[in-house]
Amino acid sequence: MTGRGPAVGIDLGGTGPRVVVLDGDEVVARVSRATPTGFGTRTGAVDFLVSAAAPLLTKTGPGPLSVGIGASGPIDVDGVIRNPATLPGFSGVALLDGLQQRLGAQTVAIDNDAVTAALYDTRRGVAAGRGSALVVTLGTGVGTCVVRDHAPWRGADGVHPEAGHLTVDGGAPCYCGRTACWEQVAARSALQRSAERLVPGTAGAAAIDAVVDRSAAGDHAARELFEDFGSHVAAGLADLLTVHRCECVVLGGGGARYASAFLPAVRDGLGRVVDCFPMPELLVSDSDAYAGAVGAALLVAG
Structure with a gap:
């Protein structure tokens, strides 16, 4: 224990x-x-x-309370979520002021959930101690965070970049208004849609699991599905690595559970790009379901 006081971390997922x-x-x-x-x-x-x-605060010791939140963006400079597409109930709400008053917190902060995932991965997870890391979460969408010298990279306006909306080949119409966004082909949800088409009658993670089994058994269509998915992941990574030249890439989120099936295609896709960036080490996050919440707490816990 330390004397800096307890920190509440809240990971605002789409379902809860x-x-x-x-x-x-x-x-x-x-x-x-x-x-x-x-x-x-x-x-x-x-x-x-x-x-x-x-109710959780009965478990804490003394000291000033801090509250950190991780949420899928955009999040504006005032700390207000502007994401009616996936967080309608929390968008446009002054969460920080409300939580500070109701919980008696001394410090409150909010950031993109890709940032809070990256804080976990680079401080407590597989990329701890690395000088630079590109952390990518493959979930409902694609979240990204570049960490350099222990701090997340931000735009000139202080807002976290929404790199899931990079343009890549093979994209589909996106809720942002563009028609070729990276997250429409490289998110866990995109992998799920492809799996459900390949294995009719299954849904959700069960469909992806079924394709994993088919791929392991040598099914050509199943292997091709993961090769396509991995190539889409690599396409966005190549753009980001060309700019940021990070020493490692961490893949997290629900899609990373299937990394063993698509990582060969990611490596192959990155290997096809010549002289644009040094080949990074590819890591798979060791995070659990609560890692994003821990990362949110680390926003304010120091």
Whole structure:
């Protein structure tokens, strides 16, 4: 334990938040909640998060409380989520002010969930101690964060870049208005859609698992699916590595669970790009379901 006080970390996922309390270096409490279909009042989102976090604070020691949040962006310079596509109940809400007042927090902060994932991976996970890392989360969308000298890279306006909307070949219409976005072909959700088409009658992770089994058994179509997916992942990585030249890439999010099936295609795709960047080490995140919440706590825990 340290004397810096406890930190609440909240990972705002699409289906519901995961909340941890970090006291010093130790996770002393955690909980997962399902988000209701509607909050009903203007303060409903804050009420919901307080109801999840407050009971956990009985596990903490003394010291000033801090609260950190990780959420899929965009997040504006005032710390307000602007993402009605995947976080409708939390978008446009003054979460920081509400949580600071209701929980009595001294410090509050919010950042893109790709940043909080990267904080976990580069401080406690597979990329700990690396000088530079490109962390990519393959989930409902694609989140990215470049960490250099222990700090996330940001745009000139201070806002985290939404690199999931890079243009790549083979893209599909995206909710952002473009028609060839990286996350439409390289997210875990894109892999799931492809798997469901290949294995009719299955859905969700079960469809991807079925394709993994078929690929391992030598099924050509299944192997081709993972080769296509890996090549799409590599296409976006190549653009980012050309600019940032990171020493390692960390793949996380739900899609990373299947990395062994598509990493050969990622390596092949990156290897086809000549003299644009040094070949990075490709790592798979060792994070668990609560790593994003721990990363959110690290936003404010130091």
